[in-house]
Amino acid sequence: MNDHADLVARALLEIRASADLGGLDEVRVRWLGKKGELTAALKSLGALPVAERPAAGGRINAAKEEVQAALEARRLELERRQVDAELVAGRIDVTLPGRGEERGALHPVTQARLRIEALFGRAGFDIAVGPEIEDDFYNFGALNIPENHPARALHDTFYFPDGRLLRTHTSPVQIRSMLARGAPLALIAPGRVYRCDHDITHSPMFHQIEGLAVDTNITFGDLKGTLDHAMKALFGSSVKTHFRPSFFPFTEPSAELYVTCFICGGSGKRGADPCRPCKQTGWIEVLGCGMVDPNVFEFVKDNGYDPKKVSGFAFGMGVDRLALLKYGVDDLQYFFQGDVRFLQQFS
Ligand code: DAH
Numbered sequence: 568m569n570d571h572a573d574l575v576a577r578a579l580l581e582i583r584a585s586a587d588l589g590g591l592d593e594v595r596v597r598w599l600g601k602k603g604e605l606t607a608a609l610k611s612l613g614a615l616p617v618a619e620r621p622a623a624g625g626r627i628n629a630a631k632e633e634v635q636a637a638l639e640a641r642r643l644e645l646e647r648r649q650v651d652a653e654l655v656a657g658r659i660d661v662t663l664p665g666r667g668e669e670r671g672a673l674h675p676v677t678q679a680r681l682r683i684e685a686l687f688g689r690a691g692f693d694i695a696v697g698p699e700i701e702d703d704f705y706n707f708g709a710l711n712i713p714e715n716h717p718a719r720a721l722h723d724t725f726y727f728p729d730g731r732l733l734r735t736h737t738s739p740v741q742i743r744s745m746l747a748r749g750a751p752l753a754l755i756a757p758g759r760v761y762r763c764d765h766d767i768t769h770s771p772m773f774h775q776i777e778g779l780a781v782d783t784n785i786t787f788g789d790l791k792g793t794l795d796h797a798m799k800a801l802f803g804s805s806v807k808t809h810f811r812p813s814f815f816p817f818t819e820p821s822a823e824l825y826v827t828c829f830i831c832g833g834s835g836k837r838g839a840d841p842c843r844p845c846k847q848t849g850w851i852e853v854l855g856c857g858m859v860d861p862n863v864f865e866f867v868k869d870n871g872y873d874p875k876k877v878s879g880f881a882f883g884m885g886v887d888r889l890a891l892l893k894y895g896v897d898d899l900q901y902f903f904q905g906d907v908r909f910l911q912q913f914s
Contacts, residue, residue: 571630574604574773578634580793582641591645595638605631621755672914676774676902679890680757682860683776687893690793692778693754698738699761700731705739709866710817711781718771723763733761737777738817738883741859744779749871750879751782759887779859781872781879787820787858798826802893807833809850818857818881821869823849829893844892851892856882 578598585591602623603643608627609745648752673681684694697705712718721736740756755776765771780789795808806908809825827833831842833849841847859881861874868874901909 571608571626572609574598575630575633577657578605581636582634585641585645588642588645588649591638591641598634599638605634610614610828659674662786670914672910674902674910675890675894675913676887678913679886679893680774680776682801682885683753683797684757684850686797687755687778689697690796691753692780693752695740695754695756695808696743696758697737697756699732699734699759700727701734701739702731705742706732706734706736709742709863710738711860711862712816716816719741725761725763729754734758735762736760738881739815740777741779741863745781745867745872746870750877751780753780753782754778757855757902767900768888768891770899770903772903773888773899775882776884776886778856778882779879780881781859781877783877785858785878785880787880790856793880794824794854794882798824798853801889802826802829810856813855813857815855815857817860817863821855821857823852824854824856825852827851830895844895853892854882854884856880859890 578594581594581597584589585594597603600606605627609624609631610821612624612627615623633805688694706724707713707716707719724735725733736762737756737758740754740758744752744754744756756779758775758777759772760775761772762769763771791808791810798806798808805827807827810822811825813821813823815821826847828835828842828849828851831837831849832842835842835845835847835849842849845851857880859879862870864874864877871877887899890902891899
């Protein structure tokens with residue numbers, strides 16, 4: 568009997584001394600495993616006289632149960648400690664500032680487009696879109712630019728082998744919109760356009776916004792008033808506008824619109840130096856425009872655009888160029904390189 572009390576006391580000491588679950592399991596194996604000390608004691612019962620076996624067996628079983636209960640209690644305690652330790656180690660400091668959560672911003676060209684869209688939207692212009700892969704008819708033919716017309720040479724066009732092309736301007740959306748809906752109509756058409764051209768002021772892909780308004784009795788005065796208002800809204804009320812005669816196959820008469828130079832304010836000088844963006848003229852060209860050529864209406868006249876009854880104005884502007892001039896950026900490439908250091912300046 569003393570033997571057993573001694574064994575239990577030693578087992579309990581070891582159990583209490585085990586510092587983690589792994590150590591505790593070793594203790595369990597040492598006492599209760601197949602070759603454990605208490606197991607061995609049970610096995611040795613066979614050597615006792617039959618009459619003593621039940622009493623001795625009861626004592627050993629009681630000892631075994633005591634050790635088992637101690638093991639279980641220690642296991643629970645060690646598990647609880649482990650959870651507590653993990654909770655402390657993994658504690659989240661909710662007051663730490665987040666990482667990698669820098670604020671984004673819209674690209675300057677997108678900002679310019681959205682401003683122009685909002686401005687014309689308030690004036691009642693819808694937004695129209697068209698495909699970037701176009702047919703000759705929409706990009707040239709229906710815009711009064713027949714084959715072999717010299718104006719085609721001005722558009723360095725990317726052609727596909729099947730004769731289709733990447734649109735060189737947003738003007739084809741004029742034709743698509745008029746074919747899709749009748750007059751009256753007022754819309755702007757923003758989008759990407761493509762030309763085989765690449766230097767510091769030209770990119771093979773750039774952005775334009777087309778404008779078109781058709782109704783009965785639309786005059787050149789409407790065109791001037793609309794664009795003058797738009798330029799003042801975009802660039803500030805002190806901006807002056809200036810229309811100069813020009814030529815586009817799809818408008819007659821045609822004009823180029825100039826506004827007071829954003830950089831020099833119209834003086835043509837920057838301090839003592841000549842102002843480069845406006846070539847010292849004090850004026851910056853911002854878009855092409857004109858009255859829709861009756862020849863263009865001829866292509867869509869069955870959709871309610873009888874050239875004898877309706878008239879309209881159209882305009883087209885380069886969004887990248889406007890953003891470039893407005894922000895005084897000296898190389899168009901910056902807009903397309905995605906360099907965060909450059910883009911951050913516009914957030
Ligand atoms: N499509 C012309 C270009 O890309 C721009 C343009 C000029 C559009 C006059 C127009 C317009 O609608 O009336 O150069």
